[in-house]
Amino acid sequence: MIGSRRRTRSTVNVWPGYVDALSALLMLIIFMLLVYVVSQLYLSQTLSDRNSELARLNQRLSEISELLGLEQSKTRALEQEMASVQDAYSASLARLESTRERLMQQTANAEAQAQRLQSMDEALGEKEELSTSQQNMILRLSNQIASLRAQLSQITAALKLQKERTAEKDSELSEVSRRLNTLLAERVNQLEQYQSEFFGRLRDILASNENIRVVGDRFLLPSELLFASGSADLGEEGKRELDKLAKLLLDVANKIPDDVDWILRIDGHTDVVPINTPKFPSNWELSTARAVAVVRYLAAQGVPERRMVAAGFGEFFPVAEGTSPEALQKNRRIELKLTDR
Template sequence: MALARSRRSQRHIDYWPGFVDALSVMLLVITFLLSVFMLSQFFMSREVSGKDSALGRLNRQIEELTSLLALERSKSSSDQSSLASLQATLDATAKERNRLQGVVDAGVLAGGGAAVATSDAAGAVTREKDNTSRALAQVDILNQQIAALRKQLGALEDALGASESRDKDSQARIAELGSRLNVALAQKVQELARYRSDFFGRLREILGNRPGIRVVGDRFVFQSEVLFDSGQATVNPDGHAELDQLASAVIELEREIPPDIAWILRVDGHTDKRPITSPQFKSNWDLSASRAIAVVQYLVGKGVDPQRLLAAGFGEFQPIDTGDSDDALRRNRRIELKLTER
């Protein structure tokens, strides 16, 4: 009986302490894993926060750069390629940021679970570190591109400033030359006006107060009857004497006027408004031009330089008297001489 009790007492073993020890070890392991995971989440959050700050600064830099590029886009087509490269890098960075944000969000949700395997946590931390490193490397590259582009913009601004300075200098020189040219032209016009006055004064002395010859403004006027027969364009004998004296005055004028003054003696033919019936001339315009040419040719024959003469015909379209009387019609039939600039 006593032997039976001893055997039963030997078979009764207390397992509870060992179970408690195993459970304690398991709790310690789980606590360690949770601590590791929480620490990884903490460091990963700090890295992501720093990355977001860097990306925020990058976005502000990109906005500033975009504004600068908008101002310079019209000035240099070469910046288009740099802008396209910058935009591509920006898009890639934005995609990476969105992906990292998704990973962070997923990691935060996963942290709410009761247990996470150590290998998974360590792998997630490693991947996040790698992603963060790549993102920071892209940020550095983008900053370098921004700096290079700013240098290009600075060079463009310097070139533009130099071009504007040269343009201002050119405009100033052009204005000075224009002013000097205007002064020179004014002097030449004054000199020509003086010679014109002398020339007409000399003609008055030569031709005197003969009937059919008068001065009207800045023109010396011959009535057509003084030089031509009615309806004809050939200088008559009486007109030869008048034109001979005119030729002598013009030749003398050629010797007096300096060669750098461009002048001509314009010979204008005019008729009255009555239609011409001569088969030799088709119109009054034809008759007036032919008479002006005849005077010019006569003067050339007397030695006047043809480069100093101009013949023009006006027909009946420039009357000095609009009346219909015989005297008005006679006044409109005329040859006018005008000394003017060429």
């Protein structure tokens, strides 16, 4: 009986150990799964932030390229103006040189005739006096030589004056180019200051909506916030957000000087899913109509129409790759950007 009791007690006490071992193994498996999920989420967020930063850098590079293109076009215009002035100067110099050479030739011819007359005078030295016709010819040639020399002096003085004026114009053009570059740099810096204020305050008033994203110096509003699917008619929620934007834009615009040529650019974007309706034959028309709808609503709130521009890009400039629902949702957007014209 004692042995039977021992066997019974031993059999009953084995199971708690198995249960503890299985529980520990299950907890270990769950812990490993949690570590894996957290690492995947962190990696996904890191990749998303990296893509956003790359997009911001690409946008900034595009803006710098645009500013550089503007500066290059102005430089080319100044170079063309300088080239035209130099061409005119060269033509004027050529005409003056031609006239000068012609006068010098005439002077040389006249002096040659005087020398011939002098030789004739010496040959006729045995005569006490020259004939009246010879004296008149000598007098006339002497007067012509004096006149030609006077004209030559005037042309030489005019040529010198022309060279001095050309040098002054070159100096003035250099100074104008320098002032233009300085003024352009000041305007760019000034506009960047107002851009910073505008987007800083816009970020504050729209921060409550987690769907609104900031990429570089652009605000990205999801189309679902403003429009129904396949529509370009603003919804009530979208109008409320645009009311905040219009109020802020008018406040900032009153501080920007009139000589700063700024605009608010509204860009419409769609996803890659095609559309073909009587009203919108393609995503081009849909994205453009949505951008125009935003412009018209802001204009109705008092934003100057000449300070806004609408553009539709269709599906051709995505911010997220792929065709997953998340990527499609990110690509359906309205972008806002304060820039120069």
